[in-house]
Amino acid sequence: xSDLPKTDFTQRFIFDNSDTRGELASLxxxxxxxxxxxxxxxxxxxxxxxxxxAAALLVGSLKFDGLMSLQARSEGPVPLLMIEITSxxxxxGLARFEADQIKADATLADLMPNGVLALTIDPAVGKRYxxxxxxxxxxxxxxxxxxxxxxxxxxxxxxLAADGKRARGMLLQQLPAExxxxxxxxxxxxxxxxxxxxTLKVExxxxxxxxxxxxxxxxxxxxxxxxxxxxxxxxxxxxxxxGNALTSLGHDDALNLVKEYGGHVEIDCQFCxxxxxxxxxxxxxxxxxxxxxxxxxxxx
Numbered sequence: 462x463s464d465l466p467k468t469d470f471t472q473r474f475i476f477d478n479s480d481t482r483g484e485l486a487s488l489x490x491x492x493x494x495x496x497x498x499x500x501x502x503x504x505x506x507x508x509x510x511x512x513x514x515a516a517a518l519l520v521g522s523l524k525f526d527g528l529m530s531l532q533a534r535s536e537g538p539v540p541l542l543m544i545e546i547t548s549x550x551x552x553x554g555l556a557r558f559e560a561d562q563i564k565a566d567a568t569l570a571d572l573m574p575n576g577v578l579a580l581t582i583d584p585a586v587g588k589r590y591x592x593x594x595x596x597x598x599x600x601x602x603x604x605x606x607x608x609x610x611x612x613x614x615x616x617x618x619x620x621l622a623a624d625g626k627r628a629r630g631m632l633l634q635q636l637p638a639e640x641x642x643x644x645x646x647x648x649x650x651x652x653x654x655x656x657x658x659x660t661l662k663v664e665x666x667x668x669x670x671x672x673x674x675x676x677x678x679x680x681x682x683x684x685x686x687x688x689x690x691x692x693x694x695x696x697x698x699x700x701x702x703x704g705n706a707l708t709s710l711g712h713d714d715a716l717n718l719v720k721e722y723g724g725h726v727e728i729d730c731q732f733c734x735x736x737x738x739x740x741x742x743x744x745x746x747x748x749x750x751x752x753x754x755x756x757x758x759x760x761x
Contacts, residue, residue: 468487468488468489468490469487469488469489469490469491469492469517469691469692469693469694470486470487470689470690470691470692471484471485471486471487471517471518471520471521471689471690471692472484472485472671472686472687472688472689472690473521473686473687473690474675474684474685474686474687475684475685475687476654476679476682476683476684477640477683477684477685478640478682478683479640479641479650479651479654479682480635480636480637480638480639480640480641480647480650481633481634481635481636481650481651481654482633482634482636483631483632483633483634484518484521484522484630484631484632484634485629485630485631485632485671485674485675486514486517486518486628486629486630486631486632486692487627487628487629487671488510488513488514488517488552488627488628488629488692489626489627489628490693490694491513491552491692491693491694492509492510492513492623492626492627492628493626494694495509495513495552495553495554495555495694496509496625498555498732499555499556501556501558502558502560502563502565503565503625504563504564504565504566504567504572505539505556505558505563505572506623506624506625507623507624507625508533508539508542508556508569508572508573508601508623509542509544509554509555509556509623509628510622510623510624510625510627510628511600511601511602511621511622511623511628511630512531512533512542512544512554512601513544513552513554513623513628514621514622514623514628514629514630515531515544515601515605515619515621515630516529516531516544516545516546516552516554517546517550517552517630517692518619518630518631518632519531519546519580520546520548520550520692521690522632522634523582525548525582525584526548526584526585526586527547527548527582527583527584527585528545528546528547528548528582528583529545529546529547529548529580529581529582529583530543530544530545530546530579530580530581530583531543531544531545531578531579531580532578532579532581533573533576533577533578533579533596534573534576534577534579535572535573535574535575535576535577535596536574536575536576537562537571537572537573537574537575537576538558538559538562538563538567538571538572539556539557539558539559539563539572539573540557540558540559541555541556541557542554542555542556542573543555543556545732546692547695550690550691550692550693551693551694551695552692552693552694552695553694553695553732554732555732568599568600569596569598569599569600569601569604570599573596576595576596577593577594577595577596578593578594578595578596578604578605578608579591579592579593580592580593580608580612592608592612592613594607594608594611594612600621601619601621602619602620602621603619605617605619605621606618606619609634615634615635616634616635616651617632617633617634617635618632618633618634618655618658619631619632620632620658620661620666622663622666622667623667624667627667629666629667630666631658631661631666631674633654633655633658635647635651654679654682657678657679658678660678661674661677661678665677671686671689708747708748712744712748715744715747715748716741716744719739719740719741719744720741724740724741725738725739725740726738726739726740
């Protein structure tokens with residue numbers, strides 16, 4: 462991890478008087494890094510930030526070792542939103558959009574009609590998992606809340622917000638019965654905490670620090686707050702991975718591609734806009750097993 466100021470992190474908390482846990486996510490630098498790679502309209506900036514905040518909350522909720530991706534697809538002006546985050550808490554994201562079709566006050570339904578949200582976990586060891594839910598909520602917070610009810614049968618609430626500068630999120634999730642065993646009392650406790658959570662305004666979620674949020678919302682509750690955990694922007698693209706993509710074509714097809722594009726093949730990373738160039742000498746070197754360091758001055 463880098464030595465940048467600690468502005469991107471999650472922080473877990475537990476209610477000692479209720480079978481409920483919570484998590485807060487704050488993203489400044491990584492959100493700015495994602496937005497800097499492309500010129501996104503403000504409504505798209507907001508959706509990307511909210512999806513990043515959701516991913517940050519989920520990386521602490523879904524125990525896995527590998528890669529998790531959140532992918533929202535639709536038939537509207539925003540056909541794709543995608544966030545990837547590793548179990549090492551490295552995050553990246555992108556969106557596809559039609560700028561001329563996006564109004565400043567566009568809602569999720571306007572931007573992503575007939576949308577679906579897919580959550581995919583690719584573990585380092587074991588089977589790949591994927592859950593899918595329709596994007597039929599009023600906003601992404603409602604969609605993720607619905608996803609957990611449908612896919613995990615675990616009462617969970619999300620509050621997500623982003624404004625082009627900061628992305629934040631809060632999660633509440635019911636735990637197995639230990640403190641409160643009576644079902645009616647459990648339901649009442651869960652409902653009370655949700656009502657308190659719903660009093661949090663967007664400007665407060667975006668503008669207040671964690672201590673102020675928790676004190677304001679849950680000052681009558683018995684809370685344990687844990688140390689924060691860092692989130693960092695990191696793109697996993699590399700010249701080596703781009704070279705592997707070329708070798709998957711086969712030697713002859715890779716060389717033909719170089720010729721077709723005038724002597725150089727450009728492989729661009731959709732997430733960070735990094736560009737990797739390969740010429741015929743690079744291709745020969747790749748297939749000779751000599752690695753991806755360019756012999757011809759074209760390395761980027």
